[in-house]
Amino acid sequence: MARRDHDPAGGGQDWQHRLLKISAIVTAVVTLLCCALMVAATQGWLTGTGRVTISTPETTAPETTAPATEPPPDTVIHFVAGGDLNITDATVAAGASDGGYDYTSVFLDVLPVLSGADVTALNLEGILGGEPYGSDTASAPQALAQALAAAGVDIVQTANSYSIINGLSGLRATLQGIQDAGMTPLGTYASNADFEESGGYVVWDIQGIRVAFVAFTKGMDGMGLPTGSEKCVNLLYTDYNSTYQTVDTAGITSILRAVQQSEPDVVIALLHWGSEFNDVISSTQETIVSLMFSEGVDAIVGTHSHYVQKMVLDEENGTFVAYSLGDFFGDAEKSGTGYSVLLDLEITKDGSTGETRVTAYDYIPIYIETSEEDGAPVRVLRIREAIAGYESASLGRVSEATYTAMVSALSRIESRVAAD
DSSP: OOOOOOOTTTHHHHHHHHHHHHHHHHHHHHHHHHHHHHHHHHHTOSSTTSOOOOOOOOOOOOOOOOOOOOOOOOEEEEEEEEEEEEOOHHHHHTTEETTEEOOTTTSTTTHHHHHHSSEEEEEEESBOOOSSOBTTTTBOOHHHHHHHHHHTOOEEEOOSTTTTTTHHHHHHHHHHHHHHTTOEEESBOSSHHHHHHHTTOEEEEETTEEEEEEEEESOSTTOOOOTTOTTSBOBSBTTTTTTOOSBOHHHHHHHHHHHHHTOOSEEEEEEEOSOTTOOOOOHHHHHHHHHHHHTTOOEEEEESSSSBOOEEEETTTTEEEESOBOEEESOOOSTTOSEEEEEEEEEEEOTTTOOEEEEEEEEEEEEEEEOTTTOOEEEEEEHHHHHHHHHTTOTTOOOHHHHHHHHHHHHHHHHHHTOO
């Protein structure tokens, strides 16, 4: 083996060389260790749980502007109401068919209006009390109620002049007949207990709008309610069986405040009031209007006069009153009673605030077509459509006499609705 001699002069360089080698080795080891730690961190095998946490610098997401949200849409519903349906010999006979009764054709032309609304109401000035039918009893066949329901009627006002014409038995038979036909009676009750249970009103949820309906009558053709049945009919006057001079403020207020406890969005009152065959609006009617509006009623729809009377929409307060819609179907014997209107109330619930009010109204003029042979009522027609059919010479058009009468009726309706 060769031997290297010790050279004192060269010993320092050799030692430096060795230090450089050692430093290089340490650096390599450290580098390898760091790499191993990084692999361990990513592979997760350095901890007992098999998971390590690597801290990373926090980053702030860029600010973004939230998209503007659209306000909830408004909800709009339509309430349609007709006037008096008078039960007489002639109106009963209009549905006579093959030994029975069928009133389908009587209301066929107005069916699109009645059935097209969200809710529809009429006043039945008569009863469903069984035979004999006609003027003496004011009783109509059950087929009449069935035809009304099929045409789209939902609510039947029973608080009117004929509520108890055949006593409480007639009233109760009428309530049952209306319900059997699938409609709701309004304003009368089979007993005081039934009144207490109902509160004297009904509330329906119609497309998310809570609508309360209530009905009153000025009286019952001079008849009084039996003792123990004083609440079977909603009344407007304390002297309801005599002079109609003293408004029953306490009774009306009690019912309307009960209505408000049910938290309705809108309240509609159907009133059988005023004087027959008279255009005069009485001072007590105006008192009733003020009272009802102050107690939360939003719309008042009147019947009884048999004439079309004025309509007033208060856009600022969202309230409405139609003093009389006229006769929906009757004998049409007296001048001014052969035509009337179907009222169409627009009710809007604000999608953002929930505020609900009457926002608009329209009316559809209608006419009671009578037989050229004996003048008996035959059917209810929409005036504008029947006029257009005649002028276009369509099949099934009305007679010239009916056409002329409808042209005149249309002008009268427009002036009556807008009367001051």
